[in-house]
Amino acid sequence: MSTISQNNQRKKDMGLKEDQEFALAACKRLVDEFPAKLIKKESSIADRLVKAKLSPLKKLEAIYELLGEVNAYFAPSTPCRKGCSSCCHFAVSVSEVEVQYIEARTKYKRLNRLLPTEDYHGKACPFLKNNSCGIYSARPFVCRRHHSLAPTAEWCAPERSFAGEFPQIKSSELEKAFDALRVSSPVWDIRQVFGA
Numbered sequence: 001m002s003t004i005s006q007n008n009q010r011k012k013d014m015g016l017k018e019d020q021e022f023a024l025a026a027c028k029r030l031v032d033e034f035p036a037k038l039i040k041k042e043s044s045i046a047d048r049l050v051k052a053k054l055s056p057l058k059k060l061e062a063i064y065e066l067l068g069e070v071n072a073y074f075a076p077s078t079p080c081r082k083g084c085s086s087c088c089h090f091a092v093s094v095s096e097v098e099v100q101y102i103e104a105r106t107k108y109k110r111l112n113r114l115l116p117t118e119d120y121h122g123k124a125c126p127f128l129k130n131n132s133c134g135i136y137s138a139r140p141f142v143c144r145r146h147h148s149l150a151p152t153a154e155w156c157a158p159e160r161s162f163a164g165e166f167p168q169i170k171s172s173e174l175e176k177a178f179d180a181l182r183v184s185s186p187v188w189d190i191r192q193v194f195g196a
């Protein structure tokens with residue numbers, strides 16, 4: 001015999017498992033069907049940018065542009081949509097080059113002094129306004145890289161995010177290109193730099 005709350009918990013566990021399997025299948029399909037032109041661009045971006053005579057901000061822009069193309073390919077398979085801001089309620093890492101990019105492309109400037117670090121789980125990013133990103137075209141790498149492949153955004157909510165792990169697709173060469181740009185920078189949370 002089981003109680004109503006045990007039954008509800010079992011239903012939730014089943015839903016989680018099904019959604020994890022859904023996300024895993026989506027990952028496999030998206031990797032298998034990754035367009036050849038994107039494979040070509042992605043596989044060479046780290047080497048191309050090391051050799052390119054471009055400023056760090058231009059290199060970051062090239063990384064963001066390619067991430068935009070990759071995200072356009074993922075778009076039909078992700079529940080990530082304008083107006084969903086669950087992932088804006090977690091820690092948001094930024095490095096020096098990303099801070100400079102935000103300062104160069106938006107009206108926002110860093111604080112004179114870094115704020116102390118905190119637990120940011122469940123706390124909104126300071127750039128989140130009416131459930132939209134106020135610096136969308138200049139948002140950091142971590143905001144562009146994240147996309148859920150679950151059937152809905154249910155598990156992205158901060159209060160459910162510890163329920164279970166979901167598979168993610170990572171672009172190794174884009175990560176490598178980005179790591180090369182931020183190699184000598186500390187990593188802060190966006191709230192430490194721009195205010196909470």
Ligand code: SF4
Nearest residue numbers: 088125127128133143
């Ligand atoms: S920078 Fe924009 S996308 Fe990133 S967490 Fe903040 S509001 Fe969300």
